[in-house]
Amino acid sequence: MAEIHLKSLAHSYSKSPSGPEDYAIRQLDHVWHKGGAYALLGPSGCGKSTMLNIISGLVQPSEGEVLFDGKRVNALSPRDRNIAQVFQFPVIYDSMTVYQNLAFPLKNNKVPSARIKERVQEIAEVLEIEDKLHKKAKNLTADEKQKVSMGRGLVREDVSAILFDEPLTVIDPQLKWKLRRKLKQIHEQFDITMVYVTHDQLEASTFADKIAVMYDGQIVQFGTPTELFEQPNHTFVGYFIGSPGMNLIDVERSATGVRFGSTEITLSPWQVEQLARLNSTNIKIGIRPEFIRLEMKPLDDSYEVEVMDMEDLGTYKIVDVGLEAQTLKVRVDEDFQVAIGSRLHLSMPSQWTMLYVDEFLIQEQS
Numbered sequence: 140m141a142e143i144h145l146k147s148l149a150h151s152y153s154k155s156p157s158g159p160e161d162y163a164i165r166q167l168d169h170v171w172h173k174g175g176a177y178a179l180l181g182p183s184g185c186g187k188s189t190m191l192n193i194i195s196g197l198v199q200p201s202e203g204e205v206l207f208d209g210k211r212v213n214a215l216s217p218r219d220r221n222i223a224q225v226f227q228f229p230v231i232y233d234s235m236t237v238y239q240n241l242a243f244p245l246k247n248n249k250v251p252s253a254r255i256k257e258r259v260q261e262i263a264e265v266l267e268i269e270d271k272l273h274k275k276a277k278n279l280t281a282d283e284k285q286k287v288s289m290g291r292g293l294v295r296e297d298v299s300a301i302l303f304d305e306p307l308t309v310i311d312p313q314l315k316w317k318l319r320r321k322l323k324q325i326h327e328q329f330d331i332t333m334v335y336v337t338h339d340q341l342e343a344s345t346f347a348d349k350i351a352v353m354y355d356g357q358i359v360q361f362g363t364p365t366e367l368f369e370q371p372n373h374t375f376v377g378y379f380i381g382s383p384g385m386n387l388i389d390v391e392r393s394a395t396g397v398r399f400g401s402t403e404i405t406l407s408p409w410q411v412e413q414l415a416r417l418n419s420t421n422i423k424i425g426i427r428p429e430f431i432r433l434e435m436k437p438l439d440d441s442y443e444v445e446v447m448d449m450e451d452l453g454t455y456k457i458v459d460v461g462l463e464a465q466t467l468k469v470r471v472d473e474d475f476q477v478a479i480g481s482r483l484h485l486s487m488p489s490q491w492t493m494l495y496v497d498e499f500l501i502q503e504q505s
């Protein structure tokens with residue numbers, strides 16, 4: 140098991156990149172600590188697979204270093220890096236039995252046969268495929284094949300880390316949840332560094348203690364699911380995490396804070412102070428639908444809004460309200476009743492009103 144440090148790492152698939160847009164990974168520094176259960180979350184094309192392949196050695200980074208426990212491994216082959224990688228689609232030998240498939244990585248590493256037997260049995264039990272051990276892999280279902288593929292990654296005890304690249308894509312939705320829990324359990328049991336790539340926030344937060352959110356070749360935030368929800372460090376994190384995502388409104392500076400149209404937004408004094416130090420005109424405020432309050436009567440700091448739409452999602456409702464030219468989404472209880480077109484009063488608690496300049500969160504200095 141190793142700490143994996145990506146130092147000043149950047150990668151372009153182009154031989155002569157002419158600008159940041161030619162990079163799949165823009166310059167970043169990141170540490171995956173020993174024994175952590177991590178997710179690497181982001182939309183298609185943001186660079187997740189490239190990062191995993193750089194760690195495992197399948198891709199050589201065009202800039203920077205990959206360090207395992209402080210030792211540079213850029214020149215080491217994937218085999219010598221001792222990383223197990225599980226891909227989106229099963230990588231197994233069809234002509235071998237399940238047992239032979241699971242035993243293969245151990246045999247290659249000259250593990251004594253008694254230990255191979257024990258270990259294969261242990262992993263097969265965890266993945267609930269012990270009754271398939273003597274079946275030929277070609278006769279398995281797609282789900283079972285992927286379980287074997289995962290087992291081949293999990294079976295080795297000496298690995299620096301296990302990297303999972305969207306491993307549950309081919310798995311039946313019913314089984315997905317169960318397998319994610321299993322992986323988490325395996326992590327707790329064997330204490331291995333695991334990095335799990337996904338574009339699904341639910342998958343990321345059920346598996347990982349900490350999530351790295353990737354956007355456009357950069358890690359824009361590395362935090363717990365709660366931190367990503369409550370303090371999105373970048374507008375993309377606000378938008379991508381949550382269902383629906385954060386309300387983001389373009390604003391301009393005003394005498395007391397910021398405004399859009401004739402709506403003045405009251406900021407905290409420290410936000411005003413920090414904003415005054417910056418020149419950018421790319422300013423947004425963000426607030427999650429869960430943190431906006433809707434009232435029948437005006438409050439001191441409320442804004443009058445019009446109800447535009449309402450969606451009943453079973454256990455809660457999402458109300459769309461119009462404030463000047465903006466539409467904000469508000470999450471309300473299931474029993475909330477209101478007619479479309481009625482006028483309500485909206486308030487945004489300052490504690491949950493985030494200020495973004497050039498897409499990054501303005502944070503209170505301690």
Ligand SMILES: Nc1ncnc2c1ncn2[C@@H]1O[C@H](COP(=O)(O)OP(=O)(O)OP(=O)(O)O)[C@@H](O)[C@H]1O
Nearest residue numbers: 152162163181182183184185186187188189190338
């Ligand atoms: N072998 C390659 N040659 C050239 N460009 C590539 C290659 N592999 C990936 N890219 C490009 O690099 C960028 C990052 O791709 P990558 O596959 O790492 O993203 P991803 O986040 O894993 O996406 P997905 O979830 O769709 O797999 C994309 O613009 C992609 O088109």
